[in-house]
Amino acid sequence: MNDKPDLKLDEETAYRFEHFFELSPDLLCIAGYDGFFKKINSSVSKLLGYTDEELFSRPIDEFVHIEDRSKTSRAREGLKKNNPLLHFENRYVTKSGEIVWLSWTSMPIDSEQLVFAIAKNITHNKKLEDERNLLLANLTKSNKDLKQRSYTASHDLRSPVNNLLSILSLLDVSKINDGETLTLLELLKSASVRLSQTINDQIDSIIQKDNINVPVEELEMMDCLQTVLRSVHSLVEHSRAIINIDFSELEKIIFNRTYLESIFLNLITNSIKYTQPGHAPVLSIYSKITNGKNQLIISDNGMGLNMNEVKDKLFGLHQTFHEHSDSKGVGLYLVYNHVTGLGGTIAVESAVNEGTTFTISFKN
8 A cells, every 4th residue: 555645636736726826817926924025926027027036036115106105004014913905006116117006905814924915907997087087077177167257258248238228228318309319229228138138048047057957856865875885885894984974863955966976975085095094084974954054064083184274275176185196186176066066065174183074055
């Protein structure tokens, strides 16, 4: 009887696993708790443009975009505490200087001081997302600018036309004996009245068009919020965010569904994005009726803002106030336009390291 173990199956199985490892289009790697790659597949070196020797000999942080190194280090410390990492996004810099976005799923093996990780290249998706957000912001801004110009032009025209009508009304036509002159004056007065009416109709048309283009309905705020929370479930779960909700004082609101969901989405993701290091995000989302005004309040315990420095720039397009890799200065711009576009107002209270509170007052 041969007691020697049969290694044929083990070797074949190992070969198949190695073959699978190398053929995967995703980036597969094993990293040590010391911050160095221990094993990578060819997709890693192919995407980053470095040789295996270069990737193994240098700390992983050296390949990470400098603006993402801090949050990457925090994520790595979490892995060392045996916390899996899901859908973590950061940027790497290739050897040629190109920036690529990666989405990581990482599992720690504490007993071996190793991290097994899979990354997907999401650079294309990030570019599409940026382009879509920029297009939406530009369209919103263009529409707002055009509307403002229409109002301004109408106002500027209405003043001289009204002045002209006032002057014509002051004329004492009883002292004019020439019939042709009287006829011309009557035609001038009639044309001025028609012009004034046309300008007023144009303003009414602008207002009516706004109301038609943005449909409103009675909305359950909890229903809209739950829709948003389902879409960002992974982000909320990974960040360990605590979200306190209370719509008991005001459950329903007349508003546009898309706008309300966008408001929830942008303010919630901002609160999680700008959480204080070492703290889990805590959000409070509730409704109130204050002096007859229907209000939605969203507050957090995040990094906060110096309102003396921010001033009127907070809701401006492409305005950013924290060093964060994917801050584009679009979210708050959209929130502001959604609220004010339907006749509401938005107020902000914030202090550095004390969090931020947004109070939205809806048009009754």
